[in-house]
Amino acid sequence: MRDLPIFLNMRDRPTVVVGAGVVAARRAEFAVRAGARVTVFAPALGDEFLALKDAPNFGWTPHEPSLEDFAPASLCFVATEDEGLIERARAAAKRGGALVNVADRPKLSDFIMPSIVDRSPLVIAVSTGGASPILGRMLKARLESLIPAAYGGLAELMSRFRGRLAAAVPSQTLRRRFWETVLEGPIAEAALAGNLEAANTHLEREIDLWASNRASPAGEVYLVGAGPGDPDLVTFRAFRLMQKADVVLYDRLTDARIMNLVRREAERVYVGKRPDNHELPQEAISALLVRLAKEGKRVLRLKGGDPFLFGRGGEEIETLAEHGVPFQVCPGVTAAIGASSYAGIPLTHRDHAQACVFVTGHGKEGRIDLDWAALVQPRQTVAIYMGLRNLEPLTREFVAHGASPDLPAAIVDNATRPEQRVVVATLATLAEAARAANLRGPTIVIVGTVVALREKLDWYAPAGR
Ligand code: SAH
Numbered sequence: 001m002r003d004l005p006i007f008l009n010m011r012d013r014p015t016v017v018v019g020a021g022v023v024a025a026r027r028a029e030f031a032v033r034a035g036a037r038v039t040v041f042a043p044a045l046g047d048e049f050l051a052l053k054d055a056p057n058f059g060w061t062p063h064e065p066s067l068e069d070f071a072p073a074s075l076c077f078v079a080t081e082d083e084g085l086i087e088r089a090r091a092a093a094k095r096g097g098a099l100v101n102v103a104d105r106p107k108l109s110d111f112i113m114p115s116i117v118d119r120s121p122l123v124i125a126v127s128t129g130g131a132s133p134i135l136g137r138m139l140k141a142r143l144e145s146l147i148p149a150a151y152g153g154l155a156e157l158m159s160r161f162r163g164r165l166a167a168a169v170p171s172q173t174l175r176r177r178f179w180e181t182v183l184e185g186p187i188a189e190a191a192l193a194g195n196l197e198a199a200n201t202h203l204e205r206e207i208d209l210w211a212s213n214r215a216s217p218a219g220e221v222y223l224v225g226a227g228p229g230d231p232d233l234v235t236f237r238a239f240r241l242m243q244k245a246d247v248v249l250y251d252r253l254t255d256a257r258i259m260n261l262v263r264r265e266a267e268r269v270y271v272g273k274r275p276d277n278h279e280l281p282q283e284a285i286s287a288l289l290v291r292l293a294k295e296g297k298r299v300l301r302l303k304g305g306d307p308f309l310f311g312r313g314g315e316e317i318e319t320l321a322e323h324g325v326p327f328q329v330c331p332g333v334t335a336a337i338g339a340s341s342y343a344g345i346p347l348t349h350r351d352h353a354q355a356c357v358f359v360t361g362h363g364k365e366g367r368i369d370l371d372w373a374a375l376v377q378p379r380q381t382v383a384i385y386m387g388l389r390n391l392e393p394l395t396r397e398f399v400a401h402g403a404s405p406d407l408p409a410a411i412v413d414n415a416t417r418p419e420q421r422v423v424v425a426t427l428a429t430l431a432e433a434a435r436a437a438n439l440r441g442p443t444i445v446i447v448g449t450v451v452a453l454r455e456k457l458d459w460y461a462p463a464g465r
Helices: 022-033 047-052 083-095 133-146 151-168 172-184 186-192 196-212 236-244 282-294 313-322 335-343 388-400 430-437 449-457
Strands: 014-018 037-041 058-061 075-078 099-102 115-119 122-126 220-225 247-250 267-270 298-303 327-330 355-360 380-385 408-413 421-426 443-447
Touching: 014 022, 014 083, 022 037, 022 047, 022 075, 075 083, 083 099, 115 133, 115 151, 122 133, 122 151, 151 172, 151 186, 151 196, 172 186, 172 196, 186 196, 220 236, 220 282, 220 313, 236 298, 236 327, 247 282, 282 298, 282 313, 298 313, 313 327, 335 380, 335 408, 335 443, 388 408, 388 430, 388 443, 408 430, 408 449, 421 430, 421 449, 443 449
Parallel strands: 014 037, 014 075, 037 058, 075 099, 220 298, 220 327, 247 267, 247 298, 355 380
Antiparallel strands: 115 122, 380 443, 408 421, 408 443
16 A cells, blocks of 8 residues: 555645646635635636635635745645746645645655545545556546445434434444444435435434344354455455454465455454464364354354365354354355466366366375275366375376376466466376475366366466566
8 A cells, every 4th residue: 555545634724725727626625625724826716716716714815825824734735737836835835844735746745636436424535546547537437326426415314323322222233233234224225215304213213222122132153255365256245244244263274365355343363274283173163153153243254265165164054053053154266266267277178078076185194085086087177175285195196096197287376366376287297396386385286188278278467477
């Protein structure tokens, strides 16, 4: 993040605008709307300023600003093409202790002006860090169309009832749930349809209802698959549940960029496991899920990939079912599917494979318990999870059970992430090639003639590779 996004309280603060054009007028207008005391320094004011002239917090001075003009100033907007004036204004503003923005010149600016969607009191600001103002404006346009104008009214309504709700419903968790219920139900519908009076009456009634019913809310567990790493592969449903959680239990394979999508206030509990050393035994995780849900919390159990595929998701919610704790399961893109797409290796293909088998290559002391006769069938692809550490015995067993040593095999490390690496080899050479590439995992191994398709279908080129 290049800049710190904040919303400044500018009420009654002096603000200097240097320039007479349309950009200067826009800057002045925003500052006036935010209640700042705005003075425009320009030889003359054009029609762009007409709407502002009568505002009590707007003033105009025909000369250039001097040091004294800045003394109490907190912000300074410069919007002129005159390089000399830009430099003089910047120098004076700096000495006066004001933060400066020069229009379209991020390098000369202490802060940049975002693109703004104003549904006051709801305000959305978009910045591209100066990288592409056009992209910022495009996003703003999308947001404008996405967020009905009536959202302002809804936000204002909620703000009016905040204090009253706090008095009536002391529990913060309960209050949050109250507002979620409001936002998902008929009250919000009425407000968005412009019927603020009905929304108002309904809201009053609803608060009384919640205030008199002090029963603690029932908790719930969301078992959610977050996909293999690329946050774009998180489903809408997963995202919604991630936004609702009071507490999240996550493990080692959960990508930091995915954790960033979880509701910021949610408590985070690491229950990760390393390959050999189970930090928190499965039973302890299940017991924790039960306990938290019984405390009334909405518990997000976040899993890499899909929760029901080599994820022990089934075991965790079995315990929940036994304890009568309500839960939902949300599927995710499993690692083999992510690896297949992002490595350009289709798992089935008319000319190569009609079936695909997902197996785990996990095993103790090189003893891997798999149905080898079934795995070496022709016209089939095998995707191996957790196979990195056993590559040697795995590939050896394939060949020992009749697969050709020349059968193409690939290993996809950190699939779908910017650091993804793919090593293509054969059964005979894969283990050595993976060692030479010093792969760290997590990895998916793909065995089958479909691997040859990558030569044509490789498309994923993360930045910097
Ligand atoms: N439930 C998960 C699998 C959990 S088992 C899923 O559906 O994907 C953990 C194994 O998944 C790892 O050892 C590795 O084999 C695989 N894996 C998870 N994320 C991966 C990634 N981004 N790239 C490659 N393999 C991954």
